[in-house]
Amino acid sequence: MTQADFLSAPFADPVTLPESETEGATRFFNRELSWLAFNWRVLEEAANPRVPLLERLRFLSISATNLDEFYTVRVAGLRQLVRSGNRMLSDDGHPPAEQLRLINADARDLMSTQQKTYRSLSAEMEEAGISILTRARLTQSDRDFLRDYFLHQVFPVLSPLAIDPAHPFPFIPNTGFSLGLELERTSDRRRLQALLPIPNQISRFVILPAEEGKFRVLPLEDLLLLNLSSLFPGYDEIGHCAFRVLRDSDLEVEDEAEDLVREFETALKRRRRGEVIRLKISAGAPEALRALIMEELDVTADEVVEIKGLIGVADLKELVISSRPDLLWPLFTPRVPERVLDHDGDIFSAIRQKDMLLHHPYETFDMVIRFLQQAARDPNVLAIKQTLYRTSYDSPVVDALCEAAENGKSVTALVELKARFDEASNIRQSRRLERAGAHVVYGFMHLKTHAKISTVVRREGDSLVTYTHFGTGNYHPITAKIYTDLSFFTCDAALGRDATKVFNYLSGYVQPDNLENLAISPISQKPRLLELIAAEAEHARQGRRGEIWAKMNSLIDMEIIDALYAASQAGVKISLVIRGMCGLRPGIAGLSENIRVKSIVGRFLEHSRIVCFGGGEGLPSRNARVFISSADWMRRNLNRRVETLVEILNATVKAQIVSQIMAANMADEEQSWVLGPEGRYSRQLQSEDQRLFNCHRFFMENPSLSGRGSAGAADVPRLGFSGD
Missing domain, CATH: 3.30.870.10 (Endonuclease Chain A)
Structure with missing residues (x-):
């Protein structure tokens, strides 16, 4: 067609x-089942033979990351409603408990399919020269290499923990991954239960030496099990399991918080310690060890998922390697708009000629960054106003705003602290901006500022001209390479006035009236x-x-x-x-x-x-x-x-x-x-x-x-x- x-x-x-x-x-x-249906579609792409192999692995990883976030936010909220006795019906007529039952059944099927997909992809990767090994497949030279790697790269950051009355069960953070161990002392056969938390700072897969054109890795948990004698000398392993926890990650902020930044920093610490809402554990875990972990994490049987396969499917993104371009999407370089090139890179001249719409990622997000960089260095620019909802760690957008403030421009930045999972990053960016001399505001306590607006006020002759950018996506140069979004640039006076009124609303709480082309x-x-x-x-x-x-x-x-x-x-x-x-x-x-x-x-x-x-x-x-x-x-x-x-x-x-x-x-x-x-x-x-x-x-x-x-x-x- x-x-x-x-x-x-x-x-x-x-x-x-x-x-x-x-x-x-x-x-x-x-709503919730519709979201799960979307994640099924993402997972289906992992089995789509028209998608390059490692991109299919990426889709598998994304489906797992999506599901984790869904549970830590949406399911966590439903769980709280159930525990409080709330029977409020969803739009389609289901009480919270019934929604949880339907969600858990569908999610268990989804996770089972993830494991089947992983096994299928692993076999295809093996044929393509990318091997995910088990301990049984290691050669003696592999073991020698891994012994050295363990001692120098892993052993110093591990903290093996015995579990007994003198050593209480440790705190496992959200998405924390650990090994549970049942050990027996060789001298007197005394039993010991222990935990080995695995720090996030260690790569989940260990890269092994391989002949040219090959790529071989071993999951980190297998490396640890190979070297238990170094962590628990004098003990033999009699049983083990891997497990991962998901915690309630929704944020609650006091309505009357006097210092919003400090309140969010406190709330972020509370998120880290939220209640466990899901425990994923290896199938066949020793019963006593499984019972101990469930009791200490305070989870019920229906909140436990036994995994026959790899725990932490989201970590497979580490194996999407750039050294195999034949297994990735063909390289695509975003276009620079020809009209900007016609004006020798002067984006203000390009916008003055006519309104311009960029379609990302097909057209480069660098034009949005250039818009702000040019404004920061242009002596005729007087003021810049910018909303920031999500942006990258080393944000060129924030760099440009800091440069503008340091160059004497009036810079106002609306930083949304309530951008879920980016709160800590946004706090850090707001402090950078304040140090540079920008005026930072945080919007409303009860409303998230999700609008994407940037304005640049420039003196041209005897007039002030407002150049405005409206976006459908975030000011984030990394996600702009994979998200399809629109960037609309204009110097239309009416839209400039509308944008200014919105910024005044955000900074002064004055409700805008008589908006001309904006709602x-x-x-x-x-x-x-x-x-x-x-x-x-x-x-x-x-x-x-x-x-x-x-x-x-x-x-x-x-x-x-x-x-x-x-x-x-x-x-x-x-x-x-x-x-x-x-x-x-x-x-x-x-x-x-x-x-x-x-x-x-x-x-x-x-x-x-x-x-x-x-x-x-x-x-x-x-x-x-x-x-x-x-x-x-x-x-x-x-x-x-x-x-x-x-x-x-x-x-x-x-x-x-x-x-x-x-x-x-x-x-x-x-x-x-x-x-x-x-x-x-x-x-x-x-x-x-x-x-x-x-x-x-x-x-x-x-x-x-x-x-x-x-x-x-x-x-x-x-x-x-x-x-x-």
């Missing part, structure tokens, strides 16, 4: 279901979306061609879903690309027969948020209303976060979003999973000689419209209208 075929293809025949499944809570899918959560974004959906429904009722395209990570908000159902019933054709959680049930007669939903899982992580309304003319259309956003359609994003919804008015940028980005996403077949009304996702199978349309490949091979520059946009592939 070509892109054009897809855009003209009829919707699938709707499924007729009894009213009991289309009214009340059953009209929604469960923000938690004030106006949700009402604006509901209004736009309702307007499209009215077009359909009046006999015009109502149509909505939307793309985001998650769709969970009940009011938005009900508005989409109502629009579908009015005759609006709705096509959704929802990568992760989706609470909407598509394709049901009388409820959602005009709605189709797909999820794209492939080389890059789909992350951009886009919504297009046909305005009675269908899509693609020159008169479509087109928006980019930092927000998914979830209650938290629309009600409890500061988010942006930016309307795109420039014709070329609109054409790029509608006729390139969205049309290609809609047309994707190779990486797409289609959601059925019963909640199952299916994908189109292809034969060896087929080449289905792949939107990631399309974007890698073709330049975007708005950054095309003097070369012109006439040869840029797209559908529908072309812009100006």
Whole structure:
């Protein structure tokens, strides 16, 4: 199917279901089970023969990392509700205890499949010259090498611990990995139970010498078991197990905290000591040792998972080695927009010429960094304002802001301390900025600032011009290489005023009024979306061609879903690309027969948020209303976060979003999973000689419209209208 075929293809025949499944809570899918379904799709990529071998190993690792985070946050919250006796129903009508039961059953199946996938990949890796060894496969020269490695690289950082009344059970941190041991003293056969916590600072796999073209590793736990005599001299091993703990990692912060940074530092220490919510332990562990570990960690039987295979599948990312490019995705170098090159790298001149939209990672995130670096060094720049939600450890964005402050610019940085799992990094970055002379603010106690905005105020002649960047993703140069996101640059005065009002809201708590081309959560974004959906429904009722395209990570908000159902019933054709959680049930007669939903899982992580309304003319259309956003359609994003919804008015940028980005996403077949009304996702199978349309490949091979520059946009592939 070509892109054009897809855009003209009829919707699938709707499924007729009894009213009991289309009214009340059953009209929604469960949020948690929908998330697990997404992680199943990630895991499926680990078994996809069209994905390079080590990239499949990476997908396996990602599925394990995702599941760990899911348990430490979402499941931990449900567990607290159950323990407090809370029976509040989910949107789809399940109490917390029932949700936990369903989650645990599905997650156990998922972990079992992870182990099967690991065994399959290990066999393929062996054939490709990458061997994950066991102790039984070691040669004497291997053992000699490992003995030396252990003594010099591992032994100094280990702390073997006996467990008895004089040596209480130690604290095991979140994601902590340990060996449990049952030992017997050779002199008198006295039994000893012991633990060997494994520090995170040691690599999980030991690289062994290998002939050229080969790669051999041994899991760290096997190295430790080989050298128990050095850790417990005079003892013999009679039994052992490996185990890993997951702890409640949600943060609670006092409402009246006077020093927010200090309060977050305290909360981070509490997170490290959160209750254990899941214990993964080797299958066949000695009963007495297993019972001791469960008792000391205070876990119940249903919180224990026995693993037949590798514990810590997430650690397999260490084996995605750069020395085997033949087993990785082909190298891709992001493009520099031609229009920036036309202006000799002067990004302000490029933006002055016309609004510009960059599509990451296909176009380099370096342009965002250059925007700030150029501002820091430009004598005509007076002020910079910046939101920071997530960024890298050695952030070039923070470097540029520090340089600007040191150069005498007025720099204001909104650092969100509540960015989950990045709180400690953000505290460190905020202190760097303060030392450089920037003004650092932390936003609201009860709202996360998730908006991605940067403004640069520059003196040009007798005027002050505001250059603004709105993003759908984080100011993070590492994730920008694998996340698909949008960067919109403009010097439009109205958008500059809107952005300034948002910063004033963040720093001074003054609610912005009269925003011109911007809507923000938690004030106006949700009402604006509901209004736009309702307007499209009215077009359909009046006999015009109502149509909505939307793309985001998650769709969970009940009011938005009900508005989409109502629009579908009015005759609006709705096509959704929802990568992760989706609470909407598509394709049901009388409820959602005009709605189709797909999820794209492939080389890059789909992350951009886009919504297009046909305005009675269908899509693609020159008169479509087109928006980019930092927000998914979830209650938290629309009600409890500061988010942006930016309307795109420039014709070329609109054409790029509608006729390139969205049309290609809609047309994707190779990486797409289609959601059925019963909640199952299916994908189109292809034969060896087929080449289905792949939107990631399309974007890698073709330049975007708005950054095309003097070369012109006439040869840029797209559908529908072309812009100006």
